[in-house]
Amino acid sequence: MASQSSTMRAQVLEKFNTPYVLKSIPRPPNPTGKDILVQVQAASYCHTDAVFASGAMWQDLPRVGSHEFASVIVEVGPDVSPSLKLEVGTPVGIPSRAFPSCGVCDECGNNDGDPESYGVYCTKAGNLGLSRDGGFQEYCIVDSRQVAPIPHGMTAVDTAPLMCAGLTIWNALGQAKVKLEAGGGQGLRIAISGAGGGLGHLGVQFAVKLGCDVIAIDTGEKALYLLKEIVRDLGPLGSKVTIVDAKSQAAEDVRWAVCGKPEEPALEGEKGVNGVLILPESQQALEYGVKLLRNHGTCVMVSFPKEGFHIQPRDLVFRHISMVGVLVGRNRQLRAMLNFAAQEGVRAKTTTYSLEQLNELVDDYHKGASGKLVVDMSK
Numbered sequence: 001m002a003s004q005s006s007t008m009r010a011q012v013l014e015k016f017n018t019p020y021v022l023k024s025i026p027r028p029p030n031p032t033g034k035d036i037l038v039q040v041q042a043a044s045y046c047h048t049d050a051v052f053a054s055g056a057m058w059q060d061l062p063r064v065g066s067h068e069f070a071s072v073i074v075e076v077g078p079d080v081s082p083s084l085k086l087e088v089g090t091p092v093g094i095p096s097r098a099f100p101s102c103g104v105c106d107e108c109g110n111n112d113g114d115p116e117s118y119g120v121y122c123t124k125a126g127n128l129g130l131s132r133d134g135g136f137q138e139y140c141i142v143d144s145r146q147v148a149p150i151p152h153g154m155t156a157v158d159t160a161p162l163m164c165a166g167l168t169i170w171n172a173l174g175q176a177k178v179k180l181e182a183g184g185g186q187g188l189r190i191a192i193s194g195a196g197g198g199l200g201h202l203g204v205q206f207a208v209k210l211g212c213d214v215i216a217i218d219t220g221e222k223a224l225y226l227l228k229e230i231v232r233d234l235g236p237l238g239s240k241v242t243i244v245d246a247k248s249q250a251a252e253d254v255r256w257a258v259c260g261k262p263e264e265p266a267l268e269g270e271k272g273v274n275g276v277l278i279l280p281e282s283q284q285a286l287e288y289g290v291k292l293l294r295n296h297g298t299c300v301m302v303s304f305p306k307e308g309f310h311i312q313p314r315d316l317v318f319r320h321i322s323m324v325g326v327l328v329g330r331n332r333q334l335r336a337m338l339n340f341a342a343q344e345g346v347r348a349k350t351t352t353y354s355l356e357q358l359n360e361l362v363d364d365y366h367k368g369a370s371g372k373l374v375v376d377m378s379k
């Protein structure tokens with residue numbers, strides 16, 4: 001490939017709790033092995049970027065953030081498998097994990113159908129944007145086995161927020177026993193706590209389009225407004241969503257209003273939602289969500305507050321409620337999620353910024369801007 005310039009623009013975090021610094025840094029070298037070189041087109045900001053920038057995760061700086069981005073392949077490494085159908089010019093979405101994966105551990109060997117010797121859950125895995133430089137730069141080296149080709153009709157800005165937020169919430173629905181294919185949620189009722197946030201508003205769309213009935217829970221004007229917009233955009237399917245303001249509506253009232261209250265108190269365990277996804281880092285959100293579950297229901301934790309959650313083992317013992325967690329997902333799940341989003345019209349509500357405006361984006365994030373905030377490299 002003819003290299004136009006040996007340097008590129010990048011937003012670099014040099015010290016924790018300080019703004020990113022726009023710099024000119026060397027362009028990545030030609031890709032080796034199974035790696036590919038991509039030109040970034042859009043890069044989305046995730047809550048984890050904020051956590052990293054506070055110094056609460058990896059300690060190695062300087063770092064280029066963003067672990068959910070979209071790009072076009074510029075150069076393909078010599079050992080990239082032709083079966084992946086990745087060529088120069090192919091548009092691809094890129095998640096954080098795993099770069100690199102070790103290729104020899106049990107996770108890399110037994111990877112549930114992902115590309116050979118590649119483990120998203122490799123215990124030695126690094127993460128783009130966290131332990132390696134990510135998407136807030138013009139070019140990036142990534143692993144050919146971690147990416148997903150962008151389906152026709154999806155833009156880079158559409159794709160980027162799905163690479164962490166979209167994949168995580170898609171798999172959270174799977175953990176709540178929704179079958180992840182068209183109609184797979186038929187007959188299931190799912191509650192999403194924090195439904196008006198970045199992950200939540202994608203979760204509402206995925207759940208409804210998979211066939212679920214949804215209780216979309218949040219608090220605050222911005223989040224509830226975003227939910228109303230999502231319901232409006234869903235058209236007739238919007239009737240499958242019940243928006244709940246957790247500040248003014250008690251969990252018990254919501255449960256009986258939506259699921260029906262049985263005449264005999266002994267039968268109450270039969271009525272409730274099948275699964276609840278907990279997105280806020282809040283004990284109240286967890287307790288509220290668990291109260292909505294029917295017996296044998298599943299509570300899926302996506303957030304992981306530093307101080308932890310207090311749980312009631314009696315919910316697990318007497319109501320047979322399961323509690324599980326979710327961390328992004330495998331490559332085959334990433335591809336399935338992206339194809340489903342393209343076909344069914346699942347899109348994040350985005351606000352876009354130029355690469356130069358990244359610190360403005362971060363300020364807006366901390367002020368509670370709704371939807372997903374995305375750097376659009378074409379701006």
Ligand SMILES: [Zn+2]
Nearest residue numbers: 046048164165
């Ligand atoms: Zn993320």
Ligand SMILES: [Zn+2]
Nearest residue numbers: 102105108122
């Ligand atoms: Zn490994």
